[in-house]
Amino acid sequence: MRRRAAGYANVHNRERAGKEYHQIGASIAAKELEQLQSQMDIFKTNLQEFAQKHRKDIRKDPTFRAHFQRMCTNIGVDPLASNKGFWADLLGVGDFYYELGIQIIEACITSRTNDGGLTELGEIMRRVEVMRGVKKKDKQTQISEDDIVRAIKTLRPLSGGYEVLQIGTRRLVRSVPKELDKDQSALLLLAQKTGYVNHEMIKNELGWTTERTDTATQHLLQDGIAWLDKFGDENSFWIPSYFSSGTD
Numbered sequence: 001m002r003r004r005a006a007g008y009a010n011v012h013n014r015e016r017a018g019k020e021y022h023q024i025g026a027s028i029a030a031k032e033l034e035q036l037q038s039q040m041d042i043f044k045t046n047l048q049e050f051a052q053k054h055r056k057d058i059r060k061d062p063t064f065r066a067h068f069q070r071m072c073t074n075i076g077v078d079p080l081a082s083n084k085g086f087w088a089d090l091l092g093v094g095d096f097y098y099e100l101g102i103q104i105i106e107a108c109i110t111s112r113t114n115d116g117g118l119t120e121l122g123e124i125m126r127r128v129e130v131m132r133g134v135k136k137k138d139k140q141t142q143i144s145e146d147d148i149v150r151a152i153k154t155l156r157p158l159s160g161g162y163e164v165l166q167i168g169t170r171r172l173v174r175s176v177p178k179e180l181d182k183d184q185s186a187l188l189l190l191a192q193k194t195g196y197v198n199h200e201m202i203k204n205e206l207g208w209t210t211e212r213t214d215t216a217t218q219h220l221l222q223d224g225i226a227w228l229d230k231f232g233d234e235n236s237f238w239i240p241s242y243f244s245s246g247t248d
Contacts, residue, residue, distance in 0.1 A: 047072065059096075062144035069150065100143065100151035103128045104162075108175035115240040116224030117176030121145060121164060124173050145171075168192045172241055178223065183216035188225075188239060196229070196238040 057064045107127035111119055125148050132143070152173065155162040161177035168189045174180075180188070190205055191197045202213045217237050220226035226237040 062142050062147055066144055066146040069146070097147070097151040097154050100128070100147060101154045103131050104148065104151055104173070105155065105160075105175070106131065108162075108173060111240075112175060113224070116226075117161070117174060117178075118165075118225050118241045119173050119175070120241055121148060121171040121173050124148060148173075170242070176223075181219070183212070184219055184223075184225065187216055187220060187237070188241075191237075191239045191242065195242045196236045198234055198236045200234075 051058065051068070054064070054068070058068050059065070104124060107124045108117065108119060110127060111123075122145075125143070125145060128148070129143065149164050152162050152164055159177065161174055161179075163174045165172045165174055165180070167185060170192060172188075186206060187197050187202070190201065194201075197217075199210070199213055202208050202216075203210075208216070217226065217235075220237060220239075221228055225241070226239055229236040229238055
């Protein structure tokens with residue numbers, strides 16, 4: 001009986017110790033969370049002071065603006081993408097990305113019938129710069145690719161399919177709601193160096209059957225992403241998104 005009683009006592013003591021450890025652990029976790037929240041509040045306050053001090057640089061210098069945005073993102077603050085609230089009033093750039101977004105839409109529409117709504121990001125930026133009257137030596141009018149990417153994110157609620165796609169080394173702006181399938185993406189990747197693909201290239205590089213190649217290239221043509229060039233018995237499928245006009 002003594003052994004059994006001692007066994008019960010040990011079990012009871014272990015359970016009580018376990019509860020005490022759990023309570024201590026919960027208390028420590030709560031304190032650490034409180035300290036972390038306090039540190040975040042202090043950091044946000046410092047961030048606000050920094051923003052007030054460097055307001056002009058944030059508005060006018062695209063490089064400074066990009067660094068500031070990344071710093072904010074690290075703590076879950078998105079001041080430049082909102083046109084309402086404290087940050088918008090503080091920085092005076094509440095409408096910056098919305099205005100830029102409208103200009104991006106106009107730039108995409110310009111070539112949609114030619115490239116099927118898939119345009120190189122650099123070309124979109126060039127067109128927007130023309131609209132804004134950007135001068136290379138004037139930082140007040142300059143924008144960056146980072147600005148273009150962030151502005152495109154503000155267009156998502158429009159359900160127009162606006163998105164930046166990474167195809168190999170190229171970044172393309174999609175301005176139509178239709179998604180690229182895997183085969184279309186593979187052909188766009190293959191066409192990066194030459195600007196076009198043909199059946200021989202596809203067979204040698206991707207090992208596709210004739211049927212698969214025909215289906216994929218026809219989809220590119222139907223979506224307006226490729227142009228067909230017939231030369232003798234060979235069909236080439238050119239990707240207009242990979243060619244910048246350089247003119248308006």
